[in-house]
Amino acid sequence: MSESLDLMVIGSGPGGYRAAVYAALRGLSVGIVEKADWGGTCLNRGCIPKKDWHHTAKTIARSAKFAERGIAGGPLKGDLAAAWEHQERVVAQVQESYVGFMDRLKVQQYKGHARLDAEGNVVIEGPDAGTVAARNVILGTGSRPAPIPGVEPVSGKVLTTDMLFDEPAPPPGEVIVAGSGVIGTEMAFILAQLGCSVTWVASGAPLRKTRFTPQARGALEGKLQEHGIEWRTGGRLAGTRVEGERVVAELDDGERLEADWLLLGTGREPVTDGLGLEEAGVETDDRGFVRVDEYRRTTREGVYAIGDCANRHQTANHAMADGVVAVKNILEAESTEANDAMVPEVVYSALELARVGLDDDEAEDAEYEPAVGFTSFETNPKAVGQDTDEGFTRLLVDMDEGTLLGGEIVGDSAGELIHILTSHPDPDTALSQIAAGRFNHPAMAEEVLNSTETLAANWGLGPEIFGTD
Numbered sequence: 237m238s239e240s241l242d243l244m245v246i247g248s249g250p251g252g253y254r255a256a257v258y259a260a261l262r263g264l265s266v267g268i269v270e271k272a273d274w275g276g277t278c279l280n281r282g283c284i285p286k287k288d289w290h291h292t293a294k295t296i297a298r299s300a301k302f303a304e305r306g307i308a309g310g311p312l313k314g315d316l317a318a319a320w321e322h323q324e325r326v327v328a329q330v331q332e333s334y335v336g337f338m339d340r341l342k343v344q345q346y347k348g349h350a351r352l353d354a355e356g357n358v359v360i361e362g363p364d365a366g367t368v369a370a371r372n373v374i375l376g377t378g379s380r381p382a383p384i385p386g387v388e389p390v391s392g393k394v395l396t397t398d399m400l401f402d403e404p405a406p407p408p409g410e411v412i413v414a415g416s417g418v419i420g421t422e423m424a425f426i427l428a429q430l431g432c433s434v435t436w437v438a439s440g441a442p443l444r445k446t447r448f449t450p451q452a453r454g455a456l457e458g459k460l461q462e463h464g465i466e467w468r469t470g471g472r473l474a475g476t477r478v479e480g481e482r483v484v485a486e487l488d489d490g491e492r493l494e495a496d497w498l499l500l501g502t503g504r505e506p507v508t509d510g511l512g513l514e515e516a517g518v519e520t521d522d523r524g525f526v527r528v529d530e531y532r533r534t535t536r537e538g539v540y541a542i543g544d545c546a547n548r549h550q551t552a553n554h555a556m557a558d559g560v561v562a563v564k565n566i567l568e569a570e571s572t573e574a575n576d577a578m579v580p581e582v583v584y585s586a587l588e589l590a591r592v593g594l595d596d597d598e599a600e601d602a603e604y605e606p607a608v609g610f611t612s613f614e615t616n617p618k619a620v621g622q623d624t625d626e627g628f629t630r631l632l633v634d635m636d637e638g639t640l641l642g643g644e645i646v647g648d649s650a651g652e653l654i655h656i657l658t659s660h661p662d663p664d665t666a667l668s669q670i671a672a673g674r675f676n677h678p679a680m681a682e683e684v685l686n687s688t689e690t691l692a693a694n695w696g697l698g699p700e701i702f703g704t705d
């Protein structure tokens with residue numbers, strides 16, 4: 237058995253990586269074990285390659301207006317094979333910097349499949365086989381595409397997003413995208429721009445099960461339709477068959493669709509098998525997620541669980557926030573409660589949608605007096621000048637106290653702009669802090685400032701926003 241570490245992390249996705257780095261920066265001796273690719277789903281087959289493609293897709297979509305801007309040569313066309321190569325290079329570059337940073341912080345890196353034994357040690361099988369004792373263990377084993385009855389993934393034909401990014405992309409052509417959640421909504425737009433003719437089996441409006449407002453979803457729907465991307469509501473995918481070069485998709489309403497290949501965006505399930513959880517006394521819930529409390533502790537003392545294997549939000553943002561919560565509670569027991577609502581959620585499609593905090597119903601249920609501060613990018617000079625004038629900023633505030641309850645930003649770079657809200661973690665002073673900030677002009681960020689002023693003008697929140705001096 238090797239020397240005892242303060243912390244051993246299982247899984248190097250955004251949750252595990254963030255926990256390891258944060259713990260090392262706070263002075264703990266840290267090890268991390270990974271059975272596949274450093275960086276997990278997010279880096280290798282999730283957020284990072286998807287974001288790379290989203291940028292390409294956005295550029296192609298905007299090129300429809302190139303001629304009227306005085307740019308010759310548009311509209312542009314996508315090249316899926318070249319785009320696939322590009323994301324490979326980006327992933328490799330980011331991975332090298334991740335591993336290099338862990339080296340610099342002296343995080344001990346182990347390669348292999350890890351499990352817990354009854355004593356809570358980490359047993360590794362594979363290249364770095366052995367047993368590592370650690371005072372604390374964090375499980376960050378992530379998720380994988382959930383199976384659907386009747387649907388068998390087939391290389392090049394019936395693809396999960398893992399397969400799409402792990403194996404060279406099939407030639408574009410007719411493609412069925414299944415699922416109206418985040419993956420379906422992002423990939424239907426991206427693949428359409430990259431040259432595929434997309435049939436989207438959504439079984440309902442895009443993102444209808446998320447907490448984005450009807451206004452945000454409506455703006456997205458309008459933009460998708462502007463790009464000719466329609467979703468097919470009705471039947472759900474009930475089976476797939478490969479017939480020669482074609483894929484046949486059977487829907488549960490009796491419809492039969494055909495395409496060159498099909499992409500599944502139909503949900504992911506937590507990875508908890510082969511981890512020795514039962515032997516170690518770590519419980520899972522009815523959907524297979526590791527059971528954790530608000531401190532991200534599992535049912536076994538000294539073992540924490542973070543990210544997709546334990547958190548139903550299943551975003552990199554939640555995984556990273558969980559990682560910090562777990563380490564803070566290792567450093568000082570019960571010092572930090574997780575607050576999922578205050579972690580931003582972002583969707584990258586024909587428009588970017590970002591949100592944080594309570595939604596309108598949750599605010600009312602919590603007995604706040606919600607007021608909305610709204611501004612549109614339609615009149616924002618930067619947005620108008622760069623053809624990004626769709627979308628808006630929407631702040632949700634308690635009228636009595638001026639507390640910032642939540643916010644939503646829809647439009648170009650919404651995933652960046654949302655940080656103006658999340659970087660003021662005290663909701664009681666967030667509005668006055670934003671209003672007192674100095675802004676660059678012209679900038680889309682100015683609409684966040686304008687939204688605070690709308691609240692002052694429309695809801696009498698002047699003293700809370702501008703102060704009483």
Ligand SMILES: Cc1cc2nc3c(=O)[nH]c(=O)nc-3n(C[C@H](O)[C@H](O)[C@H](O)COP(=O)(O)OP(=O)(O)OC[C@H]3O[C@@H](n4cnc5c(N)ncnc54)[C@H](O)[C@@H]3O)c2cc1C
Binds near residue numbers: 544
């Ligand atoms: C196509 C796609 C796009 C996405 N885009 C975004 C986005 O833009 N923004 C966002 O916030 N989220 C996005 N997500 C979600 C995001 O990727 C996940 O929420 C995130 O990766 C979860 O992080 P994690 O650390 O919990 O686990 P993972 O990233 O899944 O990493 C877990 C790691 O643990 C390893 N592991 C598992 N078991 C063991 C074991 N026994 N021993 C050793 N190692 C083990 C795995 O090999 C893996 O590397 C996307 C997901 C997909 C599929």
Ligand SMILES: NC(=O)c1ccc[n+]([C@@H]2O[C@H](COP(=O)([O-])OP(=O)(O)OC[C@H]3O[C@@H](n4cnc5c(N)ncnc54)[C@H](O)[C@@H]3O)[C@@H](O)[C@H]2O)c1
Binds near residue numbers: 500548581
């Ligand atoms: N930008 C981001 O943060 C981001 C991007 C991609 C993925 N993710 C995360 O990855 C996870 C997986 O994403 P996802 O979109 O696959 O899951 P999801 O749970 O968001 O959506 C899956 C959708 O597929 C539908 N579905 C399930 N079975 C179906 C069938 N047989 N036929 C038709 N539709 C079916 C479901 O009703 C649901 O609407 C999510 O938790 C998501 O948060 C996050």
